[in-house]
Amino acid sequence: MNNLAKSKISFSAMALMLLMLVTRFHHFGSAIALPDASLAVFFLAGLWVAQARVFVILLVEAALIDYVATTQMGVSSYCISPAYGFLIPTYAVLWWTGRYAQKWPAFSTSDLLRKLAAVTVATTAAFVISNGSFYVFSEKFTDMAYIDYFAKTNQYFLPYLTSTLIYCVAIVAVVKLVANFVPQLAQAHKSL
Numbered sequence: 001m002n003n004l005a006k007s008k009i010s011f012s013a014m015a016l017m018l019l020m021l022v023t024r025f026h027h028f029g030s031a032i033a034l035p036d037a038s039l040a041v042f043f044l045a046g047l048w049v050a051q052a053r054v055f056v057i058l059l060v061e062a063a064l065i066d067y068v069a070t071t072q073m074g075v076s077s078y079c080i081s082p083a084y085g086f087l088i089p090t091y092a093v094l095w096w097t098g099r100y101a102q103k104w105p106a107f108s109t110s111d112l113l114r115k116l117a118a119v120t121v122a123t124t125a126a127f128v129i130s131n132g133s134f135y136v137f138s139e140k141f142t143d144m145a146y147i148d149y150f151a152k153t154n155q156y157f158l159p160y161l162t163s164t165l166i167y168c169v170a171i172v173a174v175v176k177l178v179a180n181f182v183p184q185l186a187q188a189h190k191s192l
Contacts, residue, residue, distance in 0.1 A: 012048045016041045017061055019167075024065045025075060035159070038062060039126060040167035042091040043119050046098020055095050059088060081140065086133030090126045097122035107176055115172075116165070123164045127157055 023037040045054055069075035101118045104111035135141050135149045144152075 013045065013051075013054050013057070016045050016049070017058065019171075020058065020061060021065060024062065025069050025073070035163040037163070037167045038091070039094055039123055039160075039164040040119075040171065042094040043098040043101075043122065043164070043168060044171060046095035047101050047115075048098075050099050050102065055092070059091065062087065062091070079134070081134065081138035083130075083133040083137035086129060086137070090130045090133075093125045093129065094119070094122045112172075116169070119165065119168050120161065123161050124157075127160050131156075 019037045020041045023034045025036075042055070042058060045058060066080070070077040070080060097118050101115045104114045131149075131153050135144075135146060135153075141149055
């Protein structure tokens with residue numbers, strides 16, 4: 001791997017880590033905060049970086065942000081439960097899907113639609129894993145039937161999916177635009 005490709009990996013990983021750092025505090029965003037980009041970060045890390053150590057670093061970063069947010073910044077710890085460990089397979093689905101999507105390297109309509117479909121399916125799977133595990137393992141819904149829980153949490157699916165898709169599309173578009181002006185970036189990001 002040449003030095004440019006190595007620096008691209010470092011730059012891409014750092015940029016994705018920074019994006020997660022500045023957005024992870026609010027799941028759906030607010031008037032003054034962007035929605036959580038973690039799902040898009042894991043997908044794009046799989047697509048562009050695809051190193052297992054980066055996946056682990058992103059997991060550790062997510063846990064540290066959550067720890068600081070809940071212990072130092074007054075963010076509710078309601079979601080911290082025995083189900084928290086299921087964020088690993090939740091994010092792994094997105095990361096592995098990003099790796100799988102590398103097989104569509106062109107910036108063509110068909111390859112972009114395949115990537116969009118892949119991230120949509122992966123985000124849906126991530127939603128089912130994270131919410132299903134929270135229902136089963138959080139010990140907060142012992143008196144609620146799963147169908148009632150599903151009906152109650154289903155309202156969060158569209159924002160969950162939409163924010164992930166918007167981040168992925170916007171980031172890929174920006175990277176592609178910049179790559180048009182910086183040919184070395186286009187070389188490093190062959191999956192565009």
